Amino acid sequence: MENIIEVQHLSYRYQDTDERPALDDISFTVKAGEWLALVGHNGSGKSTLARAVDGLLPFSEGTVTVGGIKLTPDTVWQVREKIGMIFQNPDNQFVGATVEDDVAFGLENRQISRAEMVPRVKAALDEVGMQAFAQREPGALSGGQKQRVALAGIVAIAPDILILDEATSMLDPQGRRDMLALVQHLREEKHLTVISITHDIDEAASADRILVIDDGKLVEEAKPAEIFAQGERLVHLGLDVPFTAKLKQALQDRGITVPAGYQTTTEMEEWLWQSLSNT
Amino acid sequence: MSNFIFGRYLPLNSIVHRLDPRSKLLLSFCYLIVVFLANSWLSYAILIGFTLAAILSSKISLGFFLKGLRPMLWLIAFTVVVQLLFSPAGGHVYFHWTILNITQAGLVNSGVIFIRFLLIIMMSTLLTLSTQPLDIATGLSSLMKPLRWVRIPVDTLAMMLAIALRFVPTLMDEATKIMNAQRARGVDFGEGGLIKQAKSFIPLMVPLFMSAFNRAEDLSTAMEARGYRDSEHRSQYRILTWQRRDTMTWIVFLMVLAAMLATRRW
Numbered sequence: 001m002e003n004i005i006e007v008q009h010l011s012y013r014y015q016d017t018d019e020r021p022a023l024d025d026i027s028f029t030v031k032a033g034e035w036l037a038l039v040g041h042n043g044s045g046k047s048t049l050a051r052a053v054d055g056l057l058p059f060s061e062g063t064v065t066v067g068g069i070k071l072t073p074d075t076v077w078q079v080r081e082k083i084g085m086i087f088q089n090p091d092n093q094f095v096g097a098t099v100e101d102d103v104a105f106g107l108e109n110r111q112i113s114r115a116e117m118v119p120r121v122k123a124a125l126d127e128v129g130m131q132a133f134a135q136r137e138p139g140a141l142s143g144g145q146k147q148r149v150a151l152a153g154i155v156a157i158a159p160d161i162l163i164l165d166e167a168t169s170m171l172d173p174q175g176r177r178d179m180l181a182l183v184q185h186l187r188e189e190k191h192l193t194v195i196s197i198t199h200d201i202d203e204a205a206s207a208d209r210i211l212v213i214d215d216g217k218l219v220e221e222a223k224p225a226e227i228f229a230q231g232e233r234l235v236h237l238g239l240d241v242p243f244t245a246k247l248k249q250a251l252q253d254r255g256i257t258v259p260a261g262y263q264t265t266t267e268m269e270e271w272l273w274q275s276l277s278n279t
Numbered sequence: 280m281s282n283f284i285f286g287r288y289l290p291l292n293s294i295v296h297r298l299d300p301r302s303k304l305l306l307s308f309c310y311l312i313v314v315f316l317a318n319s320w321l322s323y324a325i326l327i328g329f330t331l332a333a334i335l336s337s338k339i340s341l342g343f344f345l346k347g348l349r350p351m352l353w354l355i356a357f358t359v360v361v362q363l364l365f366s367p368a369g370g371h372v373y374f375h376w377t378i379l380n381i382t383q384a385g386l387v388n389s390g391v392i393f394i395r396f397l398l399i400i401m402m403s404t405l406l407t408l409s410t411q412p413l414d415i416a417t418g419l420s421s422l423m424k425p426l427r428w429v430r431i432p433v434d435t436l437a438m439m440l441a442i443a444l445r446f447v448p449t450l451m452d453e454a455t456k457i458m459n460a461q462r463a464r465g466v467d468f469g470e471g472g473l474i475k476q477a478k479s480f481i482p483l484m485v486p487l488f489m490s491a492f493n494r495a496e497d498l499s500t501a502m503e504a505r506g507y508r509d510s511e512h513r514s515q516y517r518i519l520t521w522q523r524r525d526t527m528t529w530i531v532f533l534m535v536l537a538a539m540l541a542t543r544r545w
Contacts, residue, residue, distance in 0.1 A: 054504055077506070085504040092497035095505070097413045097445045104516035109506035111514045121516070139448040153505065 004160060004193050005030040005053060010062035012052055022048045023059070024216040032160070035187065035194040037207035037224075041238040045216040046197045050163050053195075054083050067160060081110075084154030086167040090146035091138065099141070099149050100125070100134045106157040124156035125149075128182060144175030151182060155190070162187070164196040168203060180206060199240050201228070212237050244268045287347075287407045294524055295337035295409045300418030302525040306532060307406050313536055314398050321542040323394055329535045330401050337409050347404035348397075355396045362389035416440045421519055434510035442498070450491060457486050 012023040022045050030036050038046040051057045053064055055076035064071040066079045087093045096102030103121045112120070125131045128148040138146060147167055154162060164183065168176040180203055187194050198204055205224050212220035212227070220227075220237070227237070244265055248258045259271060290296075295303075317323050334344065348355075363385050370383025407415075420437030427433050458468060461482045468479050507513075 051500075056500060056503060077508070080504065080506055083504075085501075087497060087501055087504075089494075089497055091449055092494045093501035095442065095445070095498070095502060097441060101517060105502075105507075106505040108513045108516055109508065111512060113514060114516060114518060117514070117516050137448070138445070139452070157506070 002032055003029040004032040004034075004067055005195075006063075006065040007049075007053065008063045008065075010049070010052060010059060010064065012048060012057060012059040012061075020216065022216050023052065026062070026213075026216075026218050028211060028218060028221070030161075030193060030195065032193055033191055034209065035196070035207045037204040037210045038195065038197045038213060039199070039204055039210060039238050040213035044213045044238060046213045047165055048216075049213065050085070050165050050195065050197055054085055054163065055079050081157075082159050083161045083163060084157060084159040085163045085165060086147065086150045086154065088166040088169055090143045090150070090170060093150055094138045094146055097137065098134070099130060099136050099138075099152075102138070102149055103152045103156050106153050110157065120156050121152075124152040127155050127186070128152045142175065144171050144178060147171065147175070147179055148182065151179075151186065155186065158190070159192075161193045161195065164194065164198070164203075166197055166199070168198070168200060176200065176202070199238060201239050201241070204239060214238075288411050289339055289343065289408050291338050291409075293336060293338040293409070294528075295333065295405065297522075297524065298409075298528060299519050299521055299525045300410050300414040301422055301519055302521070302528060303406055303410055304415070304418050304422060306528065307402055309532070309536075310402050311399060313539060314395050317539055317543055318391075319542055319544050322539045323391075325535060325538050325542060326398055327394070329532075330398055333405060334401065337405055339405070339408050343408055344401055344404050347408075348400055351396070351400055355393065358396070359389045359393050362392050412444050413441065416444055417517055417519060432510070434513070438510045446494070449494075450487065453490055454483065454487055457483055 006029045008027050010023055010026045011021050013021045024045075026049060038049065040046045048057065052059050053066065053071075055064075055071050058073075064079075067082045069075050069078050069082075071079050094102055095105045100121050103124050104117055107117045107120060122131065122134075125134055128151050130145065130148050130152060133141065133145065133149075138149075141149070150167075162183070168179050171179060183194065183196075184206065186192060194207075196203055196207065204210055205228070207224055210220075210222055210224055210227050211218060212222075214237075230237075244267075247268065251258050314326060317326055334341070363381060364379045366380070366382060366385035366388050369385075370387075372380060372382050373386075374381035410418075416437065420433055420440070423431075423433045423436075462468070466479055466482055468483070469476060470479075
């Protein structure tokens with residue numbers, strides 16, 4: 001597989017006078033079709049890194065190459081053609097007055113004729129299951145629905161790379177699961193390369209590879225299974241430990257024997273009911 | 280709070296609702312001039328007839344129009360009374376006291392002013408009740424396109440207007456949330472004297488502005504990531520189409536205009 005993104009020795013400071021750089025000599029590559037998760041604490045620099053790759057930050061040291069194009073002020077729009085980005089706050093990226101206007105926004109920017117826009121908007125909304133909401137205003141949608149619309153806006157412009165910048169962090173658990181399933185589906189169907197910045201362990205688990213960023217540096221690179229085997233250390237890496245794991249830890253601290261391994265919420269529920277009825 | 284500005288649009292399915300917003304905007308503007316051109320009772324009768332016909336064909340009940348009139352009531356009453364008492368002498372004098380006169384000319388003048396007010400408010404209320412704010416914005420920017428030639432950034436202004444309209448409900452929700460949060464901390468909104476009331480809005484305005492700036496920052500990043508460069512080099516998804524009913528409406532309006540001109544005193 002060829003490398004679709006190559007980042008070499010990337011450094012960035014928000015202000016020239018900043019003592020510590022927000023990004024400090026970061027190098028990594030992403031293969032076409034890969035799902036890469038970026039994890040790290042708030043302020044570790046993971047969002048900054050994603051923005052630098054999309055040309056949203058004017059970095060001075062290092063190089064970024066996307067799909068064979070080296071990112072420079074002259075090529076930034078060509079590079080953005082290849083990348084679709086979804087941000088954290090569903091409200092603050094909804095530009096259009098209605099769902100269909102919003103999906104069309106990216107197409108309008110690319111000066112695509114209306115005759116071509118109409119079917120593309122419709123197809124994109126069908127893809128994310130929001131066709132019935134085409135005329136709705138953003139106020140009438142839930143956070144999860146707004147993020148689906150944002151995904152439709154990206155499907156409409158058909159990029160090669162999808163960057164999720166904590167895109168599920170403001171959603172409820174159900175909305176989060178739906179969104180991840182949708183991203184999985186779109187990724188297979190459209191052969192997308194996905195980079196997801198996240199604290200969510202399920203989202204990180206969907207990835208092929210995890211990069212851990214701390215203090216602007218790349219500190220670890222591993223497969224999800226290897227990272228998750230580190231248990232307690234997950235918190236230090238900036239991932240939310242799942243509720244069931246926290247519960248088990250708390251029970252263990254009180255001297256209660258708990259089943260080994262990882263349980264889903266339902267399994268944990270079952271086990272709790274059983275142990276309660278036995279006592 | 281939101282009813283205050285934008286709760287006015289009534290989504291109904293009438294011919295007036297379906298008219299092209301450009302058509303409605305231009306018509307309202309021309310109507311304004313026509314109302315001031317009328318000067319005989321018969322010409323006013325014709326305009327009243329046209330206005331009533333427009334209101335009836337919008338399927339909106341008259342009560343909404345009376346509500347639209349209410350905030351203007353004092354202004355109308357004041358103007359009518361001033362016209363009545365201070366108008367120049369003419370015709371029969373009914374009442375005279377120092378500089379105050381109620382004359383026949385004064386009576387007629389105040390009647391005319393009253394009718395003009397009524398007609399203009401009715402028509403502009405009809406425009407806002409039957410047209411979504413966004414459509415008004417789209418219509419306005421489309422009508423202002425010729426101003427490009429004098430270097431006015433019409434497309435950028437239209438984009439700003441559309442985004443402002445898009446964020447009104449979002450910021451309204453936010454304001455309500457902040458108010459509730461501050462109430463929970465003991466702030467009284469709308470109590471005490473004028474200065475105290477004004478002061479109580481500081482804990483609302485500061486967080487609201489902070490959040491609005493954060494949103495603007497996020498939004499501009501998201502727009503740039505989605506390929507937005509400037510407003511000129513873009514195609515349009517939302518387009519307006521002039522239809523047969525627009526032409527028909529204008530024919531009716533021109534006929535009314537002709538009838539009004541024929542019956543006015545020259």
